[in-house]
Amino acid sequence: MRFADANAVIAEALAWIGTPYRHQASRKGVGCDCLGLIRGVWRGLYGAEPERTGAYSMDWAETGGGERLLEAARRHFVDCDALRRGRLVLFRWRPHLPAKHAGIMVEGDAFIHAYEGRGVVVSSLVPQWRRRVAGVFAFPALME
Numbered sequence: 001m002r003f004a005d006a007n008a009v010i011a012e013a014l015a016w017i018g019t020p021y022r023h024q025a026s027r028k029g030v031g032c033d034c035l036g037l038i039r040g041v042w043r044g045l046y047g048a049e050p051e052r053t054g055a056y057s058m059d060w061a062e063t064g065g066g067e068r069l070l071e072a073a074r075r076h077f078v079d080c081d082a083l084r085r086g087r088l089v090l091f092r093w094r095p096h097l098p099a100k101h102a103g104i105m106v107e108g109d110a111f112i113h114a115y116e117g118r119g120v121v122v123s124s125l126v127p128q129w130r131r132r133v134a135g136v137f138a139f140p141a142l143m144e
Contacts, residue, residue, distance in 0.1 A: 003078060004045060004139035006086025012044040013037070013104045013112045019120040023058060034102045035069075037114045038088060041104065042076075045142060050076045069099045070135050077137035083109075083125070086139065091132040099134035 015028060022031025026039045039049055051072070069090055077088055083105055091101040103113030109125040123129065 002141035004086065004142050006084065008045060008142070009041065009086035009104060009139050010106050010112075012041045013106070014122075015044070016040060016114075016120045017112070017122070019114070021114050021116050021119045023116075024056065032114050032120065033116075034114045037112070037120055038102050038104070042139075045139065067098045069102065073135060073137045076140070078140055080136045080138050083133070083136055088137040088139065089133060090135040090137075091129065092134040093132065101132075 016032065016037055019027075019029055019037075020031045021033060022036070023033050024036065025031035025033065026036030026043075028040055032040060035053065039053070042049055073088060073090060080087060083089060085105055085107065087105045089103050089105055089111055090099040091103070092099045093101070101113065103111035103123075105111050105125075106122060110122050111125055111129075112120065112122050114120045115123070
């Protein structure tokens with residue numbers, strides 16, 4: 001199976017560095033949350049988003065039930081095992097809660113994500129993050 005070029009995914013994601021954190025937003029340089037970052041990278045690579053997210057509250061995962069983020073990733077990305085460059089990585093805050101945070105793997109053991117209070121940053125995949133990984137996905141191959 002073919003995946004999107006990791007360098008293209010990372011370059012698009014890194015262009016968002018410094019974007020302020022804004023819940024439900026997805027505009028490079030203006031504001032985004034973690035999902036908005038992934039949506040923006042998708043738009044940069046493919047054009048239109050594959051589906052609308054609709055409005056969501058800050059506690060959507062805790063109150064809504066189900067694995068909405070994981071299910072959406074499975075619809076539009078390619079399920080993978082390995083944490084490699086350019087891969088989408090989903091996190092859950094607690095083992096019994098649905099996945100709620102997203103980032104993109106970059107060089108080494110680092111990932112880019114939109115983090116409340118910090119904006120879009122690159123963080124190390126330290127053990128505290130690693131044990132929260134709920135799923136790893138590749139961006140699908142770009143159409144030629």
